[in-house]
Amino acid sequence: MVDTTLPNIDPVFPCRDCQAGHMHRDYIAYFTWLGDELIAVPDFPAWVCDICGRCEYDENALTRLTLLLSPNAGKTIGTARVKAAKSRAKPKVQRSTQPE
Numbered sequence: 001m002v003d004t005t006l007p008n009i010d011p012v013f014p015c016r017d018c019q020a021g022h023m024h025r026d027y028i029a030y031f032t033w034l035g036d037e038l039i040a041v042p043d044f045p046a047w048v049c050d051i052c053g054r055c056e057y058d059e060n061a062l063t064r065l066t067l068l069l070s071p072n073a074g075k076t077i078g079t080a081r082v083k084a085a086k087s088r089a090k091p092k093v094q095r096s097t098q099p100e
């Protein structure tokens with residue numbers, strides 16, 4: 001049975017770059033750095049132009065990924081607290097370059 005109340009049509013919109021092509025839903029590899037680690041997402045939702053090949057990562061997916069990768073994911077940090085922490089942040093640790 002096909003659900004006709006919710007037509008599963010991929011939204012397509014004109015390319016902002018070449019104006020001639022259309023951006024289509026696609027899945028491409030996405031790479032990002034998390035600290036020192038390279039995170040690879042093999043099937044990341046994106047929009048790809050069929051003419052010029054311009055690709056844009058899906059904004060919602062990006063936001064969700066950022067939340068997932070954020071070390072503070074799930075925590076709510078008040079702006080005031082962040083500001084206070086920032087103003088107090090001083091380079092306490094000074095690493096000596098001398099061996100031993």
Ligand SMILES: [Zn+2]
Pocket residue numbers: 015016017018019020021022049050051052053054
């Ligand atoms: Zn284009």
